[in-house]
Amino acid sequence: MRLVSVAACRPGMKLGKSIYNEDGRTLLSENAELTEKILERLNTYGIKYIYIQDSRTDDIVIEDILSDETRAMAMGLIRSTFRQLMGVSGKRKLAGALHLEKTFSQLLNAVIDDLSNHKEAMIMLMNMNASDYYLYQHSLNVCVYSTLLGMANGYGRDEIQALSLGALLHDIGKTQINQKVLNKPGKLTDAEYKEVQRHAELGYYMLKDEPNIPLISAHCAYQHHERLDGSGYPRGIQGGEIHEYAKLIGLVDVFDAMTSHRVYRPAMLPHQAIESIYTGSGTLYSKELIELFRDKIAFYPLGLSVRLSTGEQGVVVDINSSFPQRPVVRILQDAEGTDLTVPHEIDLSKKLSVMITDVDVLSSN
Known part of the structure; x- marks a missing residue:
C-alpha cells in the first residue's frame, strides 16, 4: 500500500x-x-x-500499534467525557462527578499494554481523522506518543501511568473554552487568543482535586505550553521549573498539532514538523527530548511516495530504526519518469550522497 x-x-x-x-x-x-x-x-x-x-x-503492511478494540474504547470514552464537560456550569463539580481516573484507568492500561508489545515501534502518523473531531483524536495521539517516549526513556509502570493520564487529559481545559473560538478558521483576535490560553489553567483546576489523579498529571495540563526560555504560558516559568513530563507532552503536543489538518492550515508531514521543532531546540524545547523524539519518529512513513536527488521516484518500504531520517526506498520510476519493469531498492542509510528532495510525487500505475 x-x-x-x-x-x-x-x-x-x-x-x-x-x-x-x-x-x-x-x-x-x-x-x-x-x-x-x-x-x-x-x-x-x-x-x-x-x-x-x-x-x-502490496507487500507493505502498516501495523496499528493500538488494537481496534482499544482505539474504539479510547475515542468513545474521550468523546463522551469531553462532551459532558462542554458548556456545563459548575465544571469542577461535574469533573468530580465523572470520576475521571476511574473512567480512564481501564483504557490507559489497555493503551500501555498494547504499546508494551510494540516498544521498538517507530511513531507513525495517526491522523487519518476528521478535523471536526480534532480535540478527541489529538488527546489520544498525544497520549500514545508520550507513552512510547516514556517507555523509550526507561520510565517505570507507575511513572508511565501518570504520564499517560496527564497526556490524555492535557487539553481537558479546552472543554471550557467557547468552541467557536477554538475552531475559528481565521486569525484569532488578542482577546480570543487569551481566551484559548486559559485552557491550561482551567485544565489544572479541573484535575488537581480529582480523586486518585496524581497531582503531576494535573501539572501536565498546567505546564504543557510552558517553554524553556520562559516564553510560554500561563505562568511563563522556565527550564527546571517545568516538570519533565510536561516538557515531553509539550513537545509531542506541538508535533501532533503540526501533523494534523486544522481548519486554519493543512497538515505537515513528519519531516517538516520535526525540522520546525528543531528551530526551538534548547530555547523552547529540551534538546535531549527532541533527540529522543527524533530517534522514535518515522520521518518518512511507510508507503510514502518520494523523489530522490537522483531524479528517481519511489516508495518508502522500510525504516532504519537507527537512522529514521534515511529510510529504504523502492525505486519505481527512473529519472525520466518511466516505470521500471524490475523495481530495485536503495537503503539511504548506506547511500549518504542520495537525498530525499520531494514527497507525494508518484503517479499510480
Missing part, C-alpha cells in the same frame, strides 16, 4: 487502510473503491492523507 494525499487520488483507486470516525469505528473500510463523491467527502472531513492499494507495493 502507499500513503497518498487525497488531492493526488483518483476515482477507481482502492483504500489500503481503514479510516475511523470520532468513535474510533470504521468510517471507510479497507478495499473500498474511491469515487468522486467519496473523495469530496474526505476533503470535507479534513482528511488529507490516506493509504491506497498499489500492486507495486
Whole structure:
C-alpha cells in the first residue's frame, strides 16, 4: 500500500487502510473503491492523507500499534467525557462527578499494554481523522506518543501511568473554552487568543482535586505550553521549573498539532514538523527530548511516495530504526519518469550522497 494525499487520488483507486470516525469505528473500510463523491467527502472531513492499494507495493503492511478494540474504547470514552464537560456550569463539580481516573484507568492500561508489545515501534502518523473531531483524536495521539517516549526513556509502570493520564487529559481545559473560538478558521483576535490560553489553567483546576489523579498529571495540563526560555504560558516559568513530563507532552503536543489538518492550515508531514521543532531546540524545547523524539519518529512513513536527488521516484518500504531520517526506498520510476519493469531498492542509510528532495510525487500505475 502507499500513503497518498487525497488531492493526488483518483476515482477507481482502492483504500489500503481503514479510516475511523470520532468513535474510533470504521468510517471507510479497507478495499473500498474511491469515487468522486467519496473523495469530496474526505476533503470535507479534513482528511488529507490516506493509504491506497498499489500492486507495486502490496507487500507493505502498516501495523496499528493500538488494537481496534482499544482505539474504539479510547475515542468513545474521550468523546463522551469531553462532551459532558462542554458548556456545563459548575465544571469542577461535574469533573468530580465523572470520576475521571476511574473512567480512564481501564483504557490507559489497555493503551500501555498494547504499546508494551510494540516498544521498538517507530511513531507513525495517526491522523487519518476528521478535523471536526480534532480535540478527541489529538488527546489520544498525544497520549500514545508520550507513552512510547516514556517507555523509550526507561520510565517505570507507575511513572508511565501518570504520564499517560496527564497526556490524555492535557487539553481537558479546552472543554471550557467557547468552541467557536477554538475552531475559528481565521486569525484569532488578542482577546480570543487569551481566551484559548486559559485552557491550561482551567485544565489544572479541573484535575488537581480529582480523586486518585496524581497531582503531576494535573501539572501536565498546567505546564504543557510552558517553554524553556520562559516564553510560554500561563505562568511563563522556565527550564527546571517545568516538570519533565510536561516538557515531553509539550513537545509531542506541538508535533501532533503540526501533523494534523486544522481548519486554519493543512497538515505537515513528519519531516517538516520535526525540522520546525528543531528551530526551538534548547530555547523552547529540551534538546535531549527532541533527540529522543527524533530517534522514535518515522520521518518518512511507510508507503510514502518520494523523489530522490537522483531524479528517481519511489516508495518508502522500510525504516532504519537507527537512522529514521534515511529510510529504504523502492525505486519505481527512473529519472525520466518511466516505470521500471524490475523495481530495485536503495537503503539511504548506506547511500549518504542520495537525498530525499520531494514527497507525494508518484503517479499510480
